Amino acid sequence: MVEAIAAPPTGEVEPISQRGSLWQDAWHQLRRRVTFWLSALILTVAVAMAVFPGLFTSLGPNEGCNVRRARVRPSDAAIFGFDNQGCEYWSQVVYGARPSILIGLAVTVFSLLIAIVLGLLAGYYGGWVDGLISRLTDIFFGIPFVLGATVVLIAFPERGIWAMTLVLVLLGWTTMTRIMRGQVLAVKDTDYVRAARGLGAGDLRIMRKHILPNAIAPVFIVAMLNVGNVISGEATLDYLGVGLQFPEVSWGLQLNVARSFFFEFPHLLIFPGLFLTATVLSFLMLGDVVRDALDPKLR
Amino acid sequence: MGRYVVVRLLQMIPVFFGTTFLIYAMVFALPGDPILALAGDKPLPPAVLNALHDRYNLDDPLIVQYGKYIGGLLQGDLGETFTGQPVGELLSDRWTVTLQLALTAWVFELVAGVALGVIAALRRGGIIDTLVLGGTTFIIAIPVFVFGYTAQIVLGLHLGLFPTSYEGDWPGSFILPAMVLGSFGIAYVARLARASLIENLRADFVRTAQSKGVARRRIIGVHTLRNSLIPVVTYLGVDFGNLMAGAVVTEGIFNLPGIGQQVFQSIQLQEGTVVVGVVSLLVLVYLLVNLLVDLLYGVLDPRISHG
Numbered sequence: 025m026v027e028a029i030a031a032p033p034t035g036e037v038e039p040i041s042q043r044g045s046l047w048q049d050a051w052h053q054l055r056r057r058v059t060f061w062l063s064a065l066i067l068t069v070a071v072a073m074a075v076f077p078g079l080f081t082s083l084g085p086n087e088g089c090n091v092r093r094a095r096v097r098p099s100d101a102a103i104f105g106f107d108n109q110g111c112e113y114w115s116q117v118v119y120g121a122r123p124s125i126l127i128g129l130a131v132t133v134f135s136l137l138i139a140i141v142l143g144l145l146a147g148y149y150g151g152w153v154d155g156l157i158s159r160l161t162d163i164f165f166g167i168p169f170v171l172g173a174t175v176v177l178i179a180f181p182e183r184g185i186w187a188m189t190l191v192l193v194l195l196g197w198t199t200m201t202r203i204m205r206g207q208v209l210a211v212k213d214t215d216y217v218r219a220a221r222g223l224g225a226g227d228l229r230i231m232r233k234h235i236l237p238n239a240i241a242p243v244f245i246v247a248m249l250n251v252g253n254v255i256s257g258e259a260t261l262d263y264l265g266v267g268l269q270f271p272e273v274s275w276g277l278q279l280n281v282a283r284s285f286f287f288e289f290p291h292l293l294i295f296p297g298l299f300l301t302a303t304v305l306s307f308l309m310l311g312d313v314v315r316d317a318l319d320p321k322l323r
Numbered sequence: 324m325g326r327y328v329v330v331r332l333l334q335m336i337p338v339f340f341g342t343t344f345l346i347y348a349m350v351f352a353l354p355g356d357p358i359l360a361l362a363g364d365k366p367l368p369p370a371v372l373n374a375l376h377d378r379y380n381l382d383d384p385l386i387v388q389y390g391k392y393i394g395g396l397l398q399g400d401l402g403e404t405f406t407g408q409p410v411g412e413l414l415s416d417r418w419t420v421t422l423q424l425a426l427t428a429w430v431f432e433l434v435a436g437v438a439l440g441v442i443a444a445l446r447r448g449g450i451i452d453t454l455v456l457g458g459t460t461f462i463i464a465i466p467v468f469v470f471g472y473t474a475q476i477v478l479g480l481h482l483g484l485f486p487t488s489y490e491g492d493w494p495g496s497f498i499l500p501a502m503v504l505g506s507f508g509i510a511y512v513a514r515l516a517r518a519s520l521i522e523n524l525r526a527d528f529v530r531t532a533q534s535k536g537v538a539r540r541r542i543i544g545v546h547t548l549r550n551s552l553i554p555v556v557t558y559l560g561v562d563f564g565n566l567m568a569g570a571v572v573t574e575g576i577f578n579l580p581g582i583g584q585q586v587f588q589s590i591q592l593q594e595g596t597v598v599v600g601v602v603s604l605l606v607l608v609y610l611l612v613n614l615l616v617d618l619l620y621g622v623l624d625p626r627i628s629h630g
Contacts, residue, residue: 163341166606168568174590175349175598256466260572263468264587279469283576286472287480297469305464312460 046241046318053317060313063306070303073121081115085273088112095289105291108281117295120275123185123268124303128255130189135197136247142197143204143243144231148212158205165198169257170264177266188267192254200243200250207239214238245315252307259300275300331617335610339603340393346602347389350590379405392596396603402596404589410600414582421581424573425566427497428505433559436509437552440516445543447521455517459510467569471503471576489578496579504573508562512555519551553623560616564609 054060073080089111098105104113146157173191180187211217212235220234261267262276263283270277275296282292367375376382383391395402401410443455462470478499479485485499523529524547532542571583582601589597 159337159341162338163345166338166342166564166609167345168564168602168605170571171568171586171590171598171602171605172346172349174571174587175346178590179349252464256464259466260468263466264572264575283468283472286476290476293469293472293476297466297473301461301465301469304466305461308460308464 050314050317054313057313057317059309063309063313066302066306067310070121070299070306071125073118074125075122077115077118077122080118081112083112083115085116085119086111086271087115095285095292097289098291104295105289107278107292108285113291113295116273116278117275117299119273120278120296120299121303123188123272123274124255124258124276124300126185127188127192127258128251128307130185131192131196131254131258132247132251134189134193135200135250136243138193138197139200139204139243140236140240142201143239144208144235146201147205147208147239148227148231148235154205157201161198161201164195165202167195169195170260173257173261174264174266177261183267183269184272185268188258188261192258196250196254196257200246203246204239204243207242208235211235211239241318245311245318248314249308249311252304252311255300255307256304328614328618331614335614339606339610342606343393343599343603344389347392347599348385350598351385351388375405392599396600401600404594404597405592410596413597414585414600417580417582417585420579421567421570421574421583423493424497424501424504424570424579424581425563427494427501428508428566429559429563431501431505432508432512432562435505436512437516437555439509439513440555441520441548443513444517444520444524452517455513459513462506462510467503467507468572468576470506471500471573474499474503475576489580496577500573500577500579503576504566504569508558508566511562512558515554515558516551519554520547523547523551549623553620556616556619556623560612560619561609563612564605567605567608 077085086109089109091110093106093110094108096102096106096110098113102112102114104117107113107116142157142161146154172195176191176194177183177187217230217234220230225233258267259274259276259279262274263280265280267276268274278296279293279300282289282296286293392402399411401414403409404413439455439459443452446452486496490496524543526547529542529546532546537546567582570579570581571587573579574581574583575587586598586601589601
């Protein structure tokens with residue numbers, strides 16, 4: 025799964041390199057960056073935890089808990105200590121990776137799809153289509169994230185991973201749509217688009233073959249940076265108590281529990297906080313280096 | 324210029340109604356009858372129930388309810404809570420706390436963010452630059468509540484530099500919360516200012532100035548700094564609304580009796596009027612600040628004119 029995130033340049037080098045060397049160039053740049061390999065490494069570990077938690081712990085989620093050991097501090101036997109329910113904290117923190125990674129990727133993919141479709145339509149057709157989509161974007165853009173999400177989430181009787189994904193997509197598609205629209209506007213008046221139209225290409229073909237590949241790079245970068253932001257936002261909602269619910273295990277939920285005890289038991293705060301920050305940080309750094317690699321002006 | 328302002332104000336109208344209606348509809352769609360929830364386990368007599376439904380327009384269709392609400396809002400009436408307290412009164416004390424917090428954080432963003440960004444850009448590739456880049460990436464990545472609690476433990480509890488709970492005085496009780504609230508913005512502004520200044524220092528007009536023998540201090544101060552600040556101003560404009568809304572989390576951590584805490588309770592009690600009232604005001608603040616930012620562009624970069 026990390027391949028899908030860490031290496032789109034590699035993945036897309038083959039088909040696109042025939043048309044231009046942007047992505048190939050970018051890959052050459054990327055290979056030389058320490059930051060790239062460092063964040064790819066952290067993300068590989070995080071994704072492995074999300075997909076195969078069994079590699080890291082023999083316990084199941086919420087398994088082998090004993091309230092007598094509640095909040096016992098880290099020791100040699102249990103290097104992360106125990107959580108409020110007396111579960112071994114290391115395995116609980118490992119299981120926390122899955123919802124974060126899954127929601128971060130799912131929300132970004134769905135938002136990206138919405139942004140591509142709406143941005144193409146608004147930028148290409150202009151007129152009332154553009155007006156409608158742009159005003160709609162403005163409306164959703166104006167909703168404050170935490171408050172808007174809370175209002176929607178309270179309405180769900182049970183909040184699982186897909187409910188969270190839905191809400192985060194609902195509030196998260198606007199920025200990418202705006203960027204996509206701007207890109208399409210910039211690309212649509214170029215000579216090669218006119219040439220294609222002159223040769224009799226239809227709207228759909230022009231959008232798919234000529235505009236999309238040339239407009240996608242900045243949107244793609246924002247999408248990569250977005251994964252980290254979504255993970256952080258999801259954890260914030262969990263922490264506020266309006267996100268995922270027990271028996272789901274997530275870093276945000278662990279931090280929600282930790283808030284009542286962190287003065288005496290800082291380990292409850294430190295470990296999920298550390299894992300969460302490392303994951304978000306890696307996605308952001310990855311987005312940063314990919315942007316540097318794709319933007320020739322920064323070289 | 325006047326024409327531009329009018330057009331922008333007209334464009335705001337559908338956005339304002341759209342956003343407030345969306346929030347209103349979502350609160351309205353929350354399952355369960357808020358009046359019944361208010362009464363607890365005891366069943367209410369039907370007459371009382373109907374009277375209360377009537378008073379809060381709960382039996383009207385959604386669009387009528389919303390219309391009545393907006394009608395009141397335009398006359399400065401924010402409605403009242405289910406316990407009969409006027410929302411305007413409920414929020415007035417809390418607004419000042421949140422406003423103080425958000426403004427303090429905003430000033431931090433502007434001053435600390437720009438200063439860090441400019442210093443890093445001028446010493447590009449040096450130790451300070453590396454520190455700023457690394458530090459800001461870290462700050463951007465750390466979720467605000469993790470940062471908040473860590474700061475509270477280290478700076479408040481262990482070092483005793485700041486009070487760990489609200490004591491009601493400005494700036495004492497606000498400095499640490501504002502730093503936490505503004506941390507993301509400080510980091511973001513620093514990066515924006517740095518990138519923008521570096522890009523502008525490579526522009527042709529800078530090379531021209533250099534070859535004319537203009538002093539470096541003047542090149543930076545007069546030729547580049549002002550127009551480099553455009554992305555920063557854009558961000559700061561958008562971010563003021565975010566700061567007010569993001570205060571929910573920070574106020575929770577530091578126990579500040581601000582608007583965020585109130586809204587959060589109100590959402591859970593299904594007090595639609597409070598939630599919509601706050602969100603409407605936030606959206607209004609957000610739209611107006613953005614208009615202000617657009618007008619500022621012309622001041623910062625004479626090439627941009629609104630005709």
